[in-house]
Amino acid sequence: MPTIPIVESEELTQRLAFFESECRRRGLRVTEQRREIFKAVAASHTHPSAEDVFEQVREKLANVSLDTVYRTLTSLEEMELLLRVGTTGKERFDGDLRPHAHFICAKCGEVYDVFYDKKYMMLPLREAFSHGEVRQISLQYKGICHQCSSAHEGKS
Ligand SMILES: [Zn+2]
Ligand SMILES: [Zn+2]
Secondary structure: OOOOOEOOHHHHHHHHHHHHHHHHHOOOOOOHHHHHHHHHHHOEOOOOEHHHHHHHHOOOOOOOOHHHHHHHHHHHHHOOOOEEEEEOOEEEEEOOOOOEEEEEEOOOOOEEEEEOOHHHOOHHHHHHHHHOOOOOOOOEEEEOOHHHHHHHHOOO
């Protein structure tokens, strides 16, 4: 993996605090396993896959399997603590719960965040807000990222 942009510690502390309070609210134990798996996603801006998370936590969690990581990520998503992005078979996870969309490169699979400025909100989004508070947006733009298209244009 390329250099991993790290979420600022203050933001990460907030995400972990929210995770712990949500577990408690639902009567779930904050196990080391659950916490480490959540943290691996919450600390990253790169929308890691289950495999990426597994690679990251396997040293700390001796008996963890990829299957366990996947199931834990799925349950964290069901608890609305993480978002699932990408396409089936190439799923990635996102710890940033602010409403935003994604640009997904069809070639390298890189996932880029797309944030909205409420001031310049697209009309459909404004209409969505008229029905209530928008907590999640699952809008995916698919295309070829600049890195891939410039690699393609590069002369031989
Ligand atoms: Zn790309
Ligand atoms: Zn995102």
